[in-house]
Amino acid sequence: MIVLEQVNKYYGDYHALVDISERVDKNEVLVVCGPSGSGKSTLIRTLNRLEEIDAGRIEVDGRDIHAKGADVNALRAGIGFVFQHFNLFPHLTVLENCTLAPVRLGRASKGEARAYAMQLLEQVGLAHKADAYPDALSGGQQQRVAIARALAMRPPIMLFDEPTSALDPEMVGEVLQVMRALASQGMTMVCVTHEMGFARDVADRIWFMSEGKILEKATPQDFFANPQHPRARQFLADRRRD
Amino acid sequence: MQFFDPAILHAGQYHDWLVQGLVLSIQLTVISFVFALPLGALVAVMRTSTSTPLRAAGAAFVEAIRNVPLLAHLLFWYFAFPELLPDAARELLYANNPEVVCAVIALTLYAGVHMAEDIRSGIRAVPRTQLEAARSLGLGRIAAVRLVLLPQALRASVPPLLSQTVNLWKDTSVATVIGAAELMYQAARVETASFRSLEAFTFATLAYLTVSLMISAAAHLYQRRYPVRTA
């Protein structure tokens, strides 16, 4: 589903992504973790070209995202992205947030878009808030709407950039629940997250990143029971101490 | 007759008129500034004081001046104000360049209240916790204001104050309405005398542009050298 070939990125002199060559398969749930500044957010943002790359190639669903002259908008319409800070549109209702893109991009008629959006809102448990404005919702509710909004475009792949990091602890669970349901439905997902419980239960694979490199790739069982790389071990030890 | 004859800008009677106008414009700006800044500081302190009548008086003063255009202020001070003076004072005024005096009064008040607002927002930009922290260390109220609040407030106020100075410089042009012989007045005078409107207005434009851009550049440099550092 996603192929990364020798991806490199620099911020000035700083080498933010170092020779990343990996694959993500269809229906796979991939969790990317690591200390802050490791490049995990940068990496996931290159997958829908919110960040540019300086070398290498990234293919999503068979198409080169970073090709010169590529239709970025069309490519992004096929990739769902959920932000850490939700980024719902405050001047639109919950329902309008979900129908804006499908309607404006000609994917669906107004009626079809509304119907599908309501279905998605039902799935995330927020159908009753369809006509509310984002500022009336809690953080957890807003993030669930953000997930529904991304799903409304029917993307074959969903990217999550630290979806629960900006939430109060008691709201993390409701969002993770939605993500688990999505995973069990077979959605291809890449999640940057600190939620190790989620990783352990739901991920098919875990990438551990540090200083722009993927230092360890393993299944959750292997990663948590027997981390190979010393920095991965340090990372897990630090988290256990919390 | 040439289309554009820069010669008249370099020498000759028209040149002299324009330069006199420019000099007066600069004088009006400087004199008004000298009075407006303390006035602005005073009004800003009134508006942020703990006493309600002082705050109300400050607010009323600002709103009364701010909501009337400068031109109307000039008309009032030149045509109406002298009527209110006792005869001796009025004679004194009329004998001593009344156009300039009235222009300075109007400009001072107008610029003063705008500066008051800038200083006030500078004071308000400093979080209250700064004063609390200063007091917690044992500093008295006046010392806390002087050593912690005002330095930060002034640093935040300088860029908008410089911007108001540019506005003041531009506003001196309106004094032409009461006959003050500043730059705009002289440019119009040259135009009437010689029909050289293009040269006269070009001179005026260059003069205004130069001084405005110099003041704005000063503001930029100040902001670079003394950036507002927040906690």
Added chain:
Amino acid sequence: MLELIDTYWLYFLVGQYPEGPLGGLALTIVLSGAALLLAMPLGLVLGVARVSPWRALNVPVAVLVHVVRAVPLLLVLFWTYFFLPAVTGVKTSQAATMLIVLVLFDSIYLAEIVAAGIRALPKGQFESARSLGLGYGAALRHVVLPQTLRHGLPSIVNQLVSTIKATSLGYIIGLSEVSFIATQINTLVFTRAVEVYLVLALTYFILCFGLSRLAFLLERRLQRRPAAQAAGIMKASVR
């Protein structure tokens, strides 16, 4: 004072109308409103150009803004009044000249309001719109600008106040706006200068202060909505 008002109130309000063109307070209000309305589309375009990532757009606009803001309105008024007829061959009336200059100035200041509003919007808004597949223009149209204009409304009302005050400069080119009419009345009556100019000041005060309060209330209402606090509200400098 009362008899003064009684005799001249109509002249003060509408000038020579209907025996002549519209004047007085009515002219002031009509000119200001028309100028602001006409300046909105231009201000919007310039503001978007100002924050666009293409240097060919944002540099010329930045230069234009800085130059226009560095010279007095009166100077631009003189330029237009003396040279526009020569350039276009049409003799423009004082009112038309004033309107053109006001539209120019308002669009520059509105451009700054729009630009500041766009810059104040959290970057995530634009990013999430683009992530859904909306293009640059669509993201601006449906996500960025609706929020910017909503938050910028108090500043736009303040700009109307500025414009009303700016119309007074028409006096100098002989436009029959309210300050000019007041001086005409003063010349006719001659001994009541204080009253005449106090009424003039009071008129401006009621109009401008009223509108400023409206802007203030709008700003308060906006700040009560927490989502709106994420985006800042810019104050244009009101003169």
